[in-house]
Amino acid sequence: MNRQIRVAVAGASGRMGKEVVKMVLGDESLALAAAIDRSHEGADIGVLIGQAPCGVLVDTDLERALISSGADVLVDFTTPQAVWNNAVVAVRAGVRPVIGTTGLTKEQIAELDKLCRERGIGGIVAPNFSIGAILMMKFAAQAAKYMPHVEIIEYHGDQKLDAPSGTSILTAQKIAENRQELRQGNPNEEETIEGVRGGYYNGFRIHSVRLPGVFAQQEVIFGGFGQTLKIRHDSYDRAGYMPGVNIAVKKAMELQGITYGFESFID
Structure with missing residues (x-):
């Protein structure tokens, strides 16, 4: 033994x-x-x-x-x-x-x-040891090969010390490995409130939500002509x-x- x-x-x-x-x-x-x-x-x-x-x-x-x-x-x-x-x-x-x-x-x-x-x-x-979160990242990286227009929204409690989360950064890195840098949105887009479009990474955006009552969730949203794909993982405990x-x-x-x-x- x-x-x-x-x-x-x-x-x-x-x-x-x-x-x-x-x-x-x-x-x-x-x-x-x-x-x-x-x-x-x-x-x-x-x-x-x-x-x-x-x-x-x-x-x-x-x-x-x-x-x-x-x-x-x-x-x-x-x-x-x-x-x-x-x-x-x-x-x-x-x-x-x-x-x-x-x-x-x-x-x-x-x-x-x-x-x-x-x-x-x-x-x-490791930013995340949740097996479900790892699968979410793997699926998102695969989807990025076919749907390069993407944004990430991550949700955590209001006492979390860092933003964006380590999980969202690692997800973004995995997506970037399967996608050429593509600056999304209208080239003349202008933020009338600074930061409202989220953090910029490799042409796409990461948004961090910090609220009491939230534990840990992340959503990766892909957009294409006539369709969207959402890959989401929620941790409750x-x-x-x-x-x-x-x-x-x-x-x-x-x-x-x-x-x-x-x-x-x-x-």
Whole structure:
């Protein structure tokens, strides 16, 4: 029998962190090695997620927790401000990062890739671990070959820190790979309210909606003569990301360097 993969969770008492902890505890091939959070030091993370005590106590020091626990993988859904330092600490400790927080720059991802290769380990940085969202991106990229007129509308809660979302940017990149740059709309178009047409990317627009009560949705709209095609994905609960995170944790053990995006693991 293969050894269990030892998983540490950053931001373990946060909303996404709790779901990751539940996922790890529910998979016999995984073992919860450490729970790291800025608060609840010394509390049993099992109790914090509403389950029976599991014997893993919350630690506020990431480096200490990773080294003392013998973690193989660090799952991080914290904040753009924290995730870079967390990832560097993890890689230097020989722990493979699986990052779902958006906001890392291309330069930071490249540096993480370099650090991972120097240590002989791998990791994953993905804007979205939802299998449905990955399929949405794949379908949109395919449609762009035949319907190049497109716009993206993404919806998130009003407390999201970045706009547009990492998922919409990755979707736009995938669309651009299958489409020549085409500046859409009337060439004499003029915005009477600045920004009303959304952000410009490769000839098309991305629109970000930020409202309370919204969780995470994205719609990709293609227009053609006499027809439109709408590809939409809606997330209603954080638990919907966990099957993808589970796959990513296991795939990270096989990788060298950083893989950006989760779509390469979905056939």
